[in-house]
Amino acid sequence: MNASxxxxxxxxxxxxxxxxxxxxxxxxxxxxxxxxxxxxxxxxSFQCSLRQSTIYVEPQGEDCDMEAAWDACRQVFGIAAVxxxxxxEKTVDAIVExxxxxLADAFAVAKSFKVESKRADKMFPMNSIQLxxxxxxxxxxxxxHVAVDVHTPDLTVFVEIREKYAYVHTPSVPGAGGLxxxxxxxxxxxxxxxxxxxxxxxxMARRGVELEMVHFVSPxxxxxQAQDKVLELARLLTAWTGRLLxxxxxxxxxxxxxxxxxxxxxxxxxxxxxxxxxxEAIARKANAGALVTGESLGQxxxxxxxALGVTEDVTSLPVLRPLIGMDKVEIIRMSREIGVFxxxxxxxxxCCTVFTPRxxxxxxxxxxxxxxxxxLDVESLVQKALADETWVRVKSTDPARI
Ligand code: ATP
Ligand code: MG
Numbered sequence: 435m436n437a438s439x440x441x442x443x444x445x446x447x448x449x450x451x452x453x454x455x456x457x458x459x460x461x462x463x464x465x466x467x468x469x470x471x472x473x474x475x476x477x478x479s480f481q482c483s484l485r486q487s488t489i490y491v492e493p494q495g496e497d498c499d500m501e502a503a504w505d506a507c508r509q510v511f512g513i514a515a516v517x518x519x520x521x522x523e524k525t526v527d528a529i530v531e532x533x534x535x536x537l538a539d540a541f542a543v544a545k546s547f548k549v550e551s552k553r554a555d556k557m558f559p560m561n562s563i564q565l566x567x568x569x570x571x572x573x574x575x576x577x578x579h580v581a582v583d584v585h586t587p588d589l590t591v592f593v594e595i596r597e598k599y600a601y602v603h604t605p606s607v608p609g610a611g612g613l614x615x616x617x618x619x620x621x622x623x624x625x626x627x628x629x630x631x632x633x634x635x636x637x638m639a640r641r642g643v644e645l646e647m648v649h650f651v652s653p654x655x656x657x658x659q660a661q662d663k664v665l666e667l668a669r670l671l672t673a674w675t676g677r678l679l680x681x682x683x684x685x686x687x688x689x690x691x692x693x694x695x696x697x698x699x700x701x702x703x704x705x706x707x708x709x710x711x712x713x714e715a716i717a718r719k720a721n722a723g724a725l726v727t728g729e730s731l732g733q734x735x736x737x738x739x740x741a742l743g744v745t746e747d748v749t750s751l752p753v754l755r756p757l758i759g760m761d762k763v764e765i766i767r768m769s770r771e772i773g774v775f776x777x778x779x780x781x782x783x784x785c786c787t788v789f790t791p792r793x794x795x796x797x798x799x800x801x802x803x804x805x806x807x808x809x810l811d812v813e814s815l816v817q818k819a820l821a822d823e824t825w826v827r828v829k830s831t832d833p834a835r836i
Contacts, residue, residue: 477503513609546583618642623726630728637756660782735794
């Protein structure tokens with residue numbers, strides 16, 4: 435043994451949808467590598483490099499927070515699967531010993547296995563087939579109840595010979611999937627404090643869309659706590675998206691004007707049309723190509739097919755509604771899985787619930803809504819709200835807000 439410090443465990447991240455070719459593939463890989471680097475940076479000094487559709491994440495010293503980095507890697511979109519790899523000396527005996535100990539649990543349940551080897555170090559005295567045979571032969575003796583099966587094994591033992599050490603991989607687990615953030619363009623997501631819109635934001639982010647958030651507030655009808663809850667939801671989402679800009683738009687005057695001048699049955703729809711107009715203006719400034727909402731067909735009166743048509747009538751941007759065909763139970767399951775549910779159900783009011791009509795129109799006619807809205811000076815209300823907009827930059831390293 436040499437006297438250098440003990441070798442450290444590394445992470446292997448397998449790239450996702452590699453159907454992409456040429457320029458797109460290059461861009462996919464560049465963005466993904468940059469995203470991984472940015473996300474593990476908070477956990478210590480790591481070297482990240484990409485070879486053969488795998489990103490290697492290697493700690494550079496003893497004080498790296500490996501568990502935090504592992505969690506961070508599992509939340510990077512564009513990664514299909516992740517595995518840890520344990521280092522050992524570059525001898526067959528050491529490799530067999532590493533596999534025996536590190537993969538003991540996997541061997542205990544597997545009925546068959548094979549060894550697959552890769553040599554980055556071409557000076558290693560065996561080729562990869564010889565190495566696989568030697569390691570496989572020894573492991574077969576150590577685990578006599580597990581048969582060798584090179585075609586469809588339960589367990590594949592990956593061995594990799596690199597410059598300084600050999601590595602044995604643990605079985606991989608699923609990564610976050612999707613596409614690297616930045617690959618899918620940019621969109622503005624309407625984020626309320628509810629269950630739906632954090633999930634819809636997450637779903638679009640997973641398709642590689644870089645998001646800016648817009649949240650409408652109606653003080654004094656809505657509280658500071660309600661706003662903090664939304665910023666906390668955004669903070670939780672940054673674990674997946676990286677830093678987020680949240681635009682906070684005052685909505686009180688618009689809501690009061692609607693209440694004063696428009697028929698009650700159209701309150702919600704007219705309010706939603708204002709949200710779309712303002713979100714579109716913010717999107718144009720941000721160079722974003724779409725809006726995202728958490729609407730789901732038929733969930734509430736303002737989400738019937740006719741109502742959705744009335745809502746999007748005021749924008750020429752595509753309105754992406756990833757939850758459109760999902761049931762509430764499925765949305766709740768996702769909300770839990772991505773870690774936002776407990777915050778979403780905190781009981782603070784949203785501006786949508788402030789002036790809820792007793793009998794909202796469920797079969798609204800576009801002409802009627804347009805006519806009802808004509809009582810308002812739409813343009814100046816929109817401009818005033820935009821002029822009073824503020825924003826908050828939310829980072830994953832921020833302390834919890836609620
Ligand atoms: P959520 O659970 O996301 O609040 P919801 O089912 O309660 O959704 P609505 O209140 O009708 O539905 O809102 C529909 C969509 O409009 C939300 O998913 C969100 O995208 C957007 N939205 C609602 N309220 C706000 C708000 N205060 N600020 C920004 N966007 C909002
Ligand atoms: Mg809501």
